[in-house]
Amino acid sequence: MADQYAQSGEDGRPTEIPAIRWDEPPEGPVLVLLDQTRLPAEEVELVCTDASALVDAIRSLAVRGAPLLGIAGAYGVALAAARGFDVDEAAVALAGARPTAVNLSVGVRRAQAAHRDAVAKGGDPEQAAGAALAAARRLHREDAEASARMAAHGLALLDELLPGGGHRILTHCNTGALVSGGEGTAFAVALAAHRDGRLRRLWVDETRPLLQGARLTAYEAARNGMAYTLLTDNAAGSLFAAGEVDAVLIGADRIAADGSVANKVGSYPLAVLARYHHVPFIVVAPVTTVDPDTPDGASIEVEQRPGFEVTEITSPQVTVSGAGGGIPVAPLGTQAYNPAFDVTPPELVTAIVTEEGAVSPVTAEALAELCDRSRQV
Numbered sequence: 033m034a035d036q037y038a039q040s041g042e043d044g045r046p047t048e049i050p051a052i053r054w055d056e057p058p059e060g061p062v063l064v065l066l067d068q069t070r071l072p073a074e075e076v077e078l079v080c081t082d083a084s085a086l087v088d089a090i091r092s093l094a095v096r097g098a099p100l101l102g103i104a105g106a107y108g109v110a111l112a113a114a115r116g117f118d119v120d121e122a123a124v125a126l127a128g129a130r131p132t133a134v135n136l137s138v139g140v141r142r143a144q145a146a147h148r149d150a151v152a153k154g155g156d157p158e159q160a161a162g163a164a165l166a167a168a169r170r171l172h173r174e175d176a177e178a179s180a181r182m183a184a185h186g187l188a189l190l191d192e193l194l195p196g197g198g199h200r201i202l203t204h205c206n207t208g209a210l211v212s213g214g215e216g217t218a219f220a221v222a223l224a225a226h227r228d229g230r231l232r233r234l235w236v237d238e239t240r241p242l243l244q245g246a247r248l249t250a251y252e253a254a255r256n257g258m259a260y261t262l263l264t265d266n267a268a269g270s271l272f273a274a275g276e277v278d279a280v281l282i283g284a285d286r287i288a289a290d291g292s293v294a295n296k297v298g299s300y301p302l303a304v305l306a307r308y309h310h311v312p313f314i315v316v317a318p319v320t321t322v323d324p325d326t327p328d329g330a331s332i333e334v335e336q337r338p339g340f341e342v343t344e345i346t347s348p349q350v351t352v353s354g355a356g357g358g359i360p361v362a363p364l365g366t367q368a369y370n371p372a373f374d375v376t377p378p379e380l381v382t383a384i385v386t387e388e389g390a391v392s393p394v395t396a397e398a399l400a401e402l403c404d405r406s407r408q409v
């Protein structure tokens with residue numbers, strides 16, 4: 033069951049709530065999420081008392097973004113174990129909640145393996161649940177560390193590619209603290225540039241249809257005091273043509289072995305624009321987003337979302353007459369094409385920045401070497 037149990041900001045000013053936290057109130061362990069569907073209007077916590085509530089939260093995008101999905105998946109397994117549910121059944125449901133971000137199944141598998149190992153070593157259910165929780169906490173911590181290292185590597189790369197500073201960075205979707213144990217991926221690089229006085233402007237794509245850029249990235253940029261401007265996704269072309277973009281920084285949901293990058297739909301057109309305008313197109317993601325088992329872009333499963341997300345303006349604040357509960361913006365019965373992600377081929381990617389360093393040019397060999405290096409650490 034999920035329940036909204038805390039709403040902050042009575043004076044209208046949002047307060048600090050982490051994207052995810054484990055809690056152990058007297059009634060039993062819970063996973064508490066900052067409900068991202070309700071931002072930026074209000075900061076509301078969503079409490080999951082079992083894995084099926086978390087599956088719903090993942091599907092509705094209350095919790096989202098590749099690294100955070102991994103962390104959530106791991107905690108979800110720990111929650112199932114702590115609450116005495118069938119861990120393997122919960123793991124299957126959690127890993128299958130969304131198909132594209134590989135981090136989700138990586139996180140689920142890590143906690144599941146820790147649980148299984150504890151059982152194999154003769155641990156009782158409580159010890160096995162403790163092992164799953166420890167694995168989830170470790171992943172959470174590692175993601176925070178990876179985020180800081182990505183920011184440093186990304187900033188160094190920006191300085192190398194764009195000497196002189198004063199960067200004008202275009203970003204898409206949301207890749208900050210809301211998707212991470214730390215400060216995020218691409219957004220963390222822009223934030224590091226901002227703190228160093230080297231960010232002239234963050235251009236924020238609104239990111240249709242669910243407005244992760246407008247609702248979440250603009251929210252994070254404002255909270256961090258960054259100079260940012262919001263644009264509709266289709267205004268990006270004229271921005272490039274006007275020479276206003278120095279670099280594109282995006283995250284990734286899955287990077288195939290050949291370097292193809294799946295990210296929020298609208299990323300691929302930005303890569304094409306960037307190439308035409310000779311602007312670096314940089315992907316920032318932890319090594320856990322690289323999936324050696326997915327050989328190429330065509331093998332990445334792209335999640336298809338319900339059509340009402342396109343035919344209606346949906347928001348928790350809007351409950352009108354559309355089938356999805358939003359304001360209809362197309363004639364009733366209109367069909368919609370609504371892939372959540374698109375795939376950018378490696379030849380359009382200037383560099384992939386990870387916590388282990390940057391890969392440029394992006395080749396299968398360089399990525400494989402990076403993954404090997406990370407496994408040895």
Ligand code: MRU
Nearest residue numbers: 096097098205207217283284296
């Ligand atoms: O559908 P979402 O909001 O989960 O999509 C998120 C993205 O596409 C992000 O850019 C990606 O997960 C990278 S987050 C660091």
